[in-house]
Amino acid sequence: MTNLEIKESGSRYINRDLSWVEFNWRVLQEAQDPETPLLERAKFLSIVSSNLDEFISVRVAGIQDQIRAGYTKKDFTGYTPAGLYKRLIGRINKMVAAQYRTFRDITKQLHKANIQFLDYEDLNTTQRKAMDTYFHDIVFPVLTPMAVDQSRPFPLVHTQYVYLAVVLQKEGGEAEEEPYFAVVQIPSNLSRLLRLPRHSNSKKQSFMLLEELIKHHIHTLFSGYLPLAVHEFRVTRNADLTIDEEGAEDLLEEIEKELRKRRWGAPVRLEIQKGFHPYALDLLQEEFEIEEAVFEIDGPLDLTFLSKLPGEVKTSPKLKYPPFDPPYPQEFANDEDFFTRLSQQDVLVYHPYECFDALTDFVVQAAEDPSVMAIKMTLYRVSGNSPLIQALADAAESGKQVTVVVELKARFDEERNIAWARKLEKAGCHVVYGLVGLKTHAKILLVVRQEEKDLKRYVHVGTGNYNDITARLYTDIGLFTTHPAIGEDASELFNLITGYSHSHRWQAFTISPLDMMDKLQSLIRREAEHAAAGRPARIIAKMNSLSNQEMIDELYGASAAGVQIDLIVRGVCCLRPGIEGLSDRITVRSIVDRFLEHSRIYYFENGGQPEVWLSSADWMTRNLTRRVELMCPIYDQGIQNMLMRILQLSLDDNVKAKELATTGKYEKAEGHPSQPLRSQFAALQINSWKYPESSPLI
Structure with missing residues (x-):
């Protein structure tokens, strides 16, 4: 496609909902892959159905509402609601037909394995x-x-x-x-x-x-x-x-x-x-x-x-993924006192390759420690029997100041969160429901501890929910730190959510909807300036979805200026790569595998002085304008290196990675067939690569 053709057709962007359908096709492909263990194929087929249920009940329902209201304006990808609805129904029909062909194939294979319906x-x-x-x-x-x-x-x-x-x-x-x-x-x-x-x-x-x-x-x-x-x-x-x-x-x-x-x-x-x-x-x-x-x-x-089928069947291990027992993070394994360890160093934990118990144990210790004065935490989605809830309740009952921001509007988890909110209030916690008109999606935990004459802040910032169940299934990053700037910003963030504080100048954090979009745009433009001056310039961004038009236009501008941009986007991506003069320096890849890719990591080369950020936010309009989100810089060089290795694993994956073509379709990522690299399986060997002596891979 030439730039002129793109402008005339209005197709320099991919429609968000059609992109989501392509994502669910990639999930379906895992159910179709003969290399995937048979019972895991059945589970992927189940995920296709649950994904589609949510998509239709929310996104398709919204499009129907627009049609009934007589809304005919085109979105930035060139679709009217009526035109998009017709296209979606056609695509979903094809997907469902393929899904049930796959179901019949899987049941035949199960029958051969002596499992029958x-x-x-x-x-x-x-x-x-x-x-x-x-x-x-x-x-x-x-x-x-x-x-x-x-x-x-x-x-x-x-x-x-x-x-x-x-x-x-x-x-x-x-x-x-x-x-x-x-x-x-x-x-x-x-x-x-x-x-x-x-x-x-x-x-x-x-x-x-x-x-x-x-x-x-x-x-x-x-x-x-x-x-x-x-x-x-x-x-x-x-x-x-x-x-x-x-x-x-x-x-x-x-x-x-x-x-x-x-x-x-x-x-x-x-x-x-x-x-x-x-x-x-x-x-x-x-x-x-x-x-x-x-x-x-x-x-x-x-x-x-x-x-439910894998749990009901007693059969050969070959029909399931090998069992995996995530190790306890090395930094905490031999030291029962979290506060002593974190006073010495920041710690990064990578789920599900390292177990979530470390976070739970940290909160439990904080609840029991007489020197801890206050615990503050955001909760977006938690499990049905969360040990964190009990630890927070115990802390409040022992007299500590416990503040919990419970997001009641977390879709399809509203009832569970209401129940947790009531339990925490009954235990004496200060429960806050966030800010009017905004969902609180930031993932942060703050522990304030009296140490000699001073108060010290211990902070955990995460890319995923404080949920011990999904932490076994989703890839997410958690940072434990005592960095003073991060600690002060953490206190101010809770003050913003629970009170009327709006004037704070952030030392470390970038917060949505206040300044995150502006900050991200300035970081992208800085890379363009480095490229124009002949300095090293590169962006690597790992997220779940990319759909905000302004952010896509900024990436287009940086690509045109000479910046190499590698995007690792699991789900929706409205950016169209490979357009001459516009996005020909941008690659987009998606990884769908055993675990749900969920971490958000943003890397900026910065003329040879790299900056790495963790975030709760995808680059979607809702995350950047209608949610309280958090982006946190990584100051520790060793942890920067770890995150760069995680990014490199995703970029090197040539088994499960799919690359987005200019057409909007996904194709298998290229790689040497004799050197297959499956990033999630490589990550399972976390202790062999998390702390290598070598320099960063990027």
């Missing part, structure tokens, strides 16, 4: 007896058939639950009579994946889905009627919350009210089983007012049940 008709006598007993004793009592007729209106169909549409005829009735219709919800509080009994000498492990068992016994729910057709359907509703923070007297109560409304969100997508009865389909489409977003599925609806 059976219909009721395939069961042997022993299995039928066991399943019949389970239905009558456990399932039948919790089922509720809901008829739809003149006296009984259409029941509430909950979002993303599987239901059965039942078309019935009265016994002895005429075939020409209009059929009767009812719906039955598949109980969400029972396991959908049913393990079938097997003979002691059999190698086969068999499973059946709960809906198949219910479908076989559906006649027991409708005595006096004959089931003509029984098919599955599933509705996805708009899940985006609209919260009036300005007018809310109690934000917690306002969010609870909106969560209840989520059940009634406008239907966005209707999934139906292949062969769905036309009479039932007409009723559903009329009720849900859905025309285009109807997906006919050739297989079981909602493949997220596959995420």
Whole structure:
């Protein structure tokens, strides 16, 4: 593409939502890859489904809202809402078709490995007896058939639950009579994946889905009627919350009210089983007012049940990734006192390659230490049984000043965060819900300790959530430091969130929405100036998403000025690389592998004096303008070197990395086939490369 062609077509950018679809295709490719262990392929297929559910309930729902409002203006990538919606539905349809082809291939491969999914008709006598007993004793009592007729209106169909549409005829009735219709919800509080009994000498492990068992016994729910057709359907509703923070007297109560409304969100997508009865389909489409977003599925609806399969199967280790027990960070392994160690050196911890327990242990020690005066922490997403919550509660109950910023608006974690907020308040913590109109997404922990006559600040800054579960699955960076400038800025940041402090001049931090975009733009422009002067100039930026137009334009300008720019962007990327004179010095790569790439690391060559930053923020408009985000410089040269090695591993990956082409499609990263490098597998050997004597790789 020439620059003129780009300007005329308006395609110098890639649309954000279409880019997301490309990302989910890359997840699907992991499910299709024969080199991926079979049960892990099934898990990736589950992730494709859960990703798509969230995307449709939020992003596609938002586009539908724009269409209903009559909004016709094009976005900066050249799409109107109506045009984008049509393109998305087409792409998603193709993806779903490919997903279910992959499902059928995986089930065939599982069958060869003696793992099988059976219909009721395939069961042997022993299995039928066991399943019949389970239905009558456990399932039948919790089922509720809901008829739809003149006296009984259409029941509430909950979002993303599987239901059965039942078309019935009265016994002895005429075939020409209009059929009767009812719906039955598949109980969400029972396991959908049913393990079938097997003979002691059999190698086969068999499973059946709960809906198949219910479908076989559906006649027991409708005595006096004959089931003509029984098919599955599933509705996805708009899940985006609209919260009036300005007018809310109690934000917690306002969010609870909106969560209840989520059940009634406008239907966005209707999934139906292949062969769905036309009479039932007409009723559903009329009720849900859905025309285009109807997906006919050739297989079981909602493949997220596959995420449970690896834990249910007892089989060869070859069908799963090798087990991995992350080591305790070396810096803390032989020293029980965190404060002594951190007074001597800063420490970087790389999850999941090093275990999250170090952070938990640090908070526990701080809670128990009589010299600790205060603990302050932000919580965005935490696990269902978080040890951090208990440690903070213990600290408050022992008389320490504990302040916790709980983000109640963390999408799909609102209810859990409300529960944590109440528990912390009950324990005596000061719980703050952040600033009006902004989500608090920064990840920071501050411990203030009395040491002799002075107070000393211990700070942890992270790129990911304080969540012990996701820390085993996501790649994230955590920095422990006692650097005075970082400590003072940490105190000021909490004052900003909890009080009215706005005038602080940051010594180390860059904060969104105050000055992060300006700072990033100045760093990019500085690289352009270095390049123009013939000095070393390079940018390496690792993030989850890049979609802000201003940031993309700054990168285009730096590339045109001669700066080499390497972007490692896992998900959405609206920048189009490889355009002559505009982005031909920019590479974009994405890595989708065993762990979810989640860390944000920003490197600027700076004329031979490199600067490295950690951040909670991606380069998206929401992160830079509508969230409290944090970007922290790395002062310690040794830790700078570690982060540069992490970046280099990603740049050298030629097994799982995909490179973004000018067309907007992703292609396998080039590399010497005899020297394969899989960055995540190399990172598993963390103790062999984290502290090498050699200089940085970059």
